[in-house]
Amino acid sequence: MSCFRKNFNKVLASLLFTAFLSLSSSVFAADGKALFQANCANCHKPDKDYTGPALQGVRERTPDPEWAYRWINNVNTMLETDAYAKGLLAKWKSKMTQFNLKKEEIKDILDYVDAYKPETTDGKSVTGKPAAEDSNYLLYGLLTIILAIVAFILLQVNSNLRKLTDDKEGVRRGEPVPFYRDKTYLMMGVLALFFTGGYFLVQWGIGLGRSKDYQPEQPIYYSHKVHAGTNQIACLYCHGGAQDSKHANIPSVNVCMNCHMAVNKYEGPDVLTHEDGSAVNGTAEIQKLYAYAGWDPVNKKYNDDKDGDGQPDGAKPIEWVRIHNLPDHVYFNHSQHVKVGKQQCQTCHGNIQQMGEVKQFSDLSMGWCINCHRESKVDFPDTAGTGGNKYYNIYEKFHRDMKAGKIDSVTVEKIGGLECQKCHY
Amino acid sequence: MKLKKIIWVTAVAATVVATVGSCGVKREPGTIYMPDMAYSRAYETNALLDSSMFTSSEPAAGHKIFYNRRPVPGTMERGEIAAYTLPNDSVGYRMSAGVVNPLGPLSKQDSAEAARLFNINCAICHGAKGAANGPLATSGKIGGVANLTLDMYVKMADGTMYHSIHYGKNNMGSYASQLSRKQRWQLVQYIRALQPKPAAATPVMASAKTDTAATAAKK
Numbered sequence: 001m002s003c004f005r006k007n008f009n010k011v012l013a014s015l016l017f018t019a020f021l022s023l024s025s026s027v028f029a030a031d032g033k034a035l036f037q038a039n040c041a042n043c044h045k046p047d048k049d050y051t052g053p054a055l056q057g058v059r060e061r062t063p064d065p066e067w068a069y070r071w072i073n074n075v076n077t078m079l080e081t082d083a084y085a086k087g088l089l090a091k092w093k094s095k096m097t098q099f100n101l102k103k104e105e106i107k108d109i110l111d112y113v114d115a116y117k118p119e120t121t122d123g124k125s126v127t128g129k130p131a132a133e134d135s136n137y138l139l140y141g142l143l144t145i146i147l148a149i150v151a152f153i154l155l156q157v158n159s160n161l162r163k164l165t166d167d168k169e170g171v172r173r174g175e176p177v178p179f180y181r182d183k184t185y186l187m188m189g190v191l192a193l194f195f196t197g198g199y200f201l202v203q204w205g206i207g208l209g210r211s212k213d214y215q216p217e218q219p220i221y222y223s224h225k226v227h228a229g230t231n232q233i234a235c236l237y238c239h240g241g242a243q244d245s246k247h248a249n250i251p252s253v254n255v256c257m258n259c260h261m262a263v264n265k266y267e268g269p270d271v272l273t274h275e276d277g278s279a280v281n282g283t284a285e286i287q288k289l290y291a292y293a294g295w296d297p298v299n300k301k302y303n304d305d306k307d308g309d310g311q312p313d314g315a316k317p318i319e320w321v322r323i324h325n326l327p328d329h330v331y332f333n334h335s336q337h338v339k340v341g342k343q344q345c346q347t348c349h350g351n352i353q354q355m356g357e358v359k360q361f362s363d364l365s366m367g368w369c370i371n372c373h374r375e376s377k378v379d380f381p382d383t384a385g386t387g388g389n390k391y392y393n394i395y396e397k398f399h400r401d402m403k404a405g406k407i408d409s410v411t412v413e414k415i416g417g418l419e420c421q422k423c424h425y
Numbered sequence: 426m427k428l429k430k431i432i433w434v435t436a437v438a439a440t441v442v443a444t445v446g447s448c449g450v451k452r453e454p455g456t457i458y459m460p461d462m463a464y465s466r467a468y469e470t471n472a473l474l475d476s477s478m479f480t481s482s483e484p485a486a487g488h489k490i491f492y493n494r495r496p497v498p499g500t501m502e503r504g505e506i507a508a509y510t511l512p513n514d515s516v517g518y519r520m521s522a523g524v525v526n527p528l529g530p531l532s533k534q535d536s537a538e539a540a541r542l543f544n545i546n547c548a549i550c551h552g553a554k555g556a557a558n559g560p561l562a563t564s565g566k567i568g569g570v571a572n573l574t575l576d577m578y579v580k581m582a583d584g585t586m587y588h589s590i591h592y593g594k595n596n597m598g599s600y601a602s603q604l605s606r607k608q609r610w611q612l613v614q615y616i617r618a619l620q621p622k623p624a625a626a627t628p629v630m631a632s633a634k635t636d637t638a639a640t641a642a643k644k
Contacts, residue, residue: 209463211454232560234545240603247470258598262567275450309484322471325454327463359451 032112035105046116053088055113069106072099155179209327215359216321220292221285226270229353235345242334242345250320253293260289264297272356292318323360324349330366331423340389341412342379347372373417377409468492506606513592524584528610539615542608546600547616555619569596579620586613 036046044055059065063084071078071085075098078085101109166173179185227233236242241249266272266282273279287297294303294315302312326332337343346352350361362368380395381388383402393399395415401407416422457463468479480489501508506527511517531539544553552558555573562570571578578586590609593599600609 207455209455209457211451213451214454215450216452216454231549231564231566233549236545237549237603240545241470250471252602254598254602258593258600259561259567261598262569262596320471325463327457328465328469329462357450 031105032108032110035101036109036112040109046113055110056116057114059110059114068110069103071096072101072106074098210363210365211323211325211360212363213359214323215357216323218321218357219318220288221272221274221280221282221357223270223272223280223282223356224352224358225354225356226266226272226282230270235352236338239345242338244335244339246333246335248334250322253289253315253318256289257293257295260286260293261295261300264290275357289318292316323358324364326364329424331425340379341376343376369423370418373412376412378412378415380410506610509587509591509606511588518585518588521584521588522582524582524587526583526587526610526613528607528614531611531614535611536615536618539608539611542604543612543615546603547612550597555616567596571597573616574620578616583613583617586616 036044040055044053046056047054058068062068062071067084071082075085075096079089163173227238228235238251238255239248240251241247264283264286266286271279272282289295290297292315294312295301296303303314305311306313337348338345348362348364349358352358352361378392379389380392380398380402381390392410392415395410398407398410398414402410411417479492480486483491496502509524511520511524547555548559550557550559550561550567550570551573552562557570557572559570561567587609589597590600590604590612592601604612
């Protein structure tokens with residue numbers, strides 16, 4: 001018997017271990033994806049040539065498997081010394097940006113790229129994913145109900161059997177109480193209601209004032225997937241306020257017209273669909289823009305200003321629906337995060353270059369802010385005092401600690417990023 | 426056993442509603458507690474109140490708060506370069522050749538900044554090296570993109586180049602709302618650094634070139 005138990009323990013331990021392993025490997029894959037999106041996706045695709053070559057299998061085709069690791073952090077020097085690097089430059093005509101990534105980060109990226117499989121872009125498979133998750137929930141729900149019914153039947157059988165034995169042994173008991181008046185059942189029911197009700201109440205309470213996944217219908221079907229994804233327009237082209245001010249700013253119509261004076265038809269390649277799967281007529285959406293801008297697409301000029309309000313006749317601003325909204329009691333400044341903190345837009349706004357209609361990616365809760373402030377490193381000069389942001393020179397203690405090897409980096413938290421009055425004042 | 430039946434039916438219905446009701450697109454932002462703490466009563470850019478309470482059109486200003494973000498006529502920001510006054514017509518275009526770049530040679534920092542601005546605002550059509558091979562040009566979405574490395578643009582006067590950025594030209598729109606006057610002049614200098622060196626380069630261009638050579642290739 002003890003032998004059996006030992007074996008059982010062993011099996012259990014190994015099961016737990018594999019579960020842990022699979023969990024941790026999925027975490028790495030997610031890291032690789034995020035790193036790839038943040039650093040490489042501007043110029044590289046995993047499976048297709050883009051501004052730079054397709055990255056899938058890069059470790060197999062380079063002179064040695066370690067080549068890519070050296071290259072990413074030493075582009076400038078290797079371009080002068082390494083023959084393969086020179087060949088790359090001659091072929092692709094543009095020099096790669098030099099990065100400063102850790103070896104494990106590069107490994108995560110390359111692992112992600114090698115494991116990457118292209119998503120099919122037709123509407124069905126996109127909507128198929130959440131449906132599969134739902135059916136899982138349904139399955140669990142059904143299982144729970146079935147188990148509950150079985151338990152209930154067993155309890156009934158049990159009470160019937162007991163009644164039989166009681167009859168046989170001649171024990172007299174009172175008339176059995178129906179289950180819905182049995183105090184034990186009632187108590188269990190009340191407790192279950194209390195806990196589930198309490199859980200949902202607390203979840204609802206936490207969700208107050210948060211609008212994660214909020215995806216309002218906009219006056220024009222503007223696809224970030226087409227503009228920022230396929231056409232590779234920089235985020236800051238339209239949302240230039242993000243580098244200079246508190247607000248990222250919704251561009252005014254004249255910024256749209258910079259390109260749409262010339263681009264008056266939508267011809268793909270992306271297929272735009274509404275939430276119900278029906279197709280979006282991109283050209284009609286561009287016509288809507290012309291109406292807002294007061295632009296005459298036939299004569300290719302703005303309407304005359306006959307009413308004298310300083311704008312072409314018929315022009316009016318587009319009333320976009322604001323999605324991301326921090327409460328007034330929080331101060332948030334875009335330029336601080338984009339310019340000084342060098343954060344990618346995608347860190348907070350998600351994979352915006354793949355969104356047809358934009359939805360809120362983060363819940364913008366305080367815990368979410370704090371978490372990032374705990375993890376993000378500031379652009380601190382290295383131990384030799386070079387590089388980084390010179391502003392941080394005032395933190396002498398951290399410089400001493402870094403030189404002494406006590407710390408290897410400084411997070412936002414360490415320079416006061418968790419102080420209440422940094423954001424609430 | 427009627428009660429039993431009712432309980433079962435409600436339980437099953439509740440589970441079904443809970444599982445099915447959670448899919449679909451979230452079109453409503455959700456509930457907010459204490460709206461007076463959440464929404465600013467002061468003017469905020471892009472706030473929901475904008476369009477209902479504020480207007481920038483003078484005729485509508487009677488019953489709304491008139492808000493015009495333009496500077497008061499005749500004033501300028503401290504440190505800003507004087508306004509560009511040539512008109513947007515053929516005469517102005519011809520006269521622009523005489524306008525001189527008010528900036529000195531770009532510092533190392535300035536040229537890095539100019540390169541960044543060029544990559545954001547210009548490279549999308551003109552390409553990172555100014556050779557008309559930006560994504561919008563090569564995909565054929567916008568035609569007639571100028572190859573800034575061509576001889577005609579090398580010979581083009583600084584002022585004329587500025588004039589084109591300020592007012593737009595042909596398919597190109599005006600960048601006056603996206604770039605400050607200083608940034609526009611810096612971009613003119615940066616474009617000079619991208620161009621092949623003309624025979625008689627002014628000292629300004631020459632120094633800009635050496636400074637930006639390293640950053641030009643980036644990204």
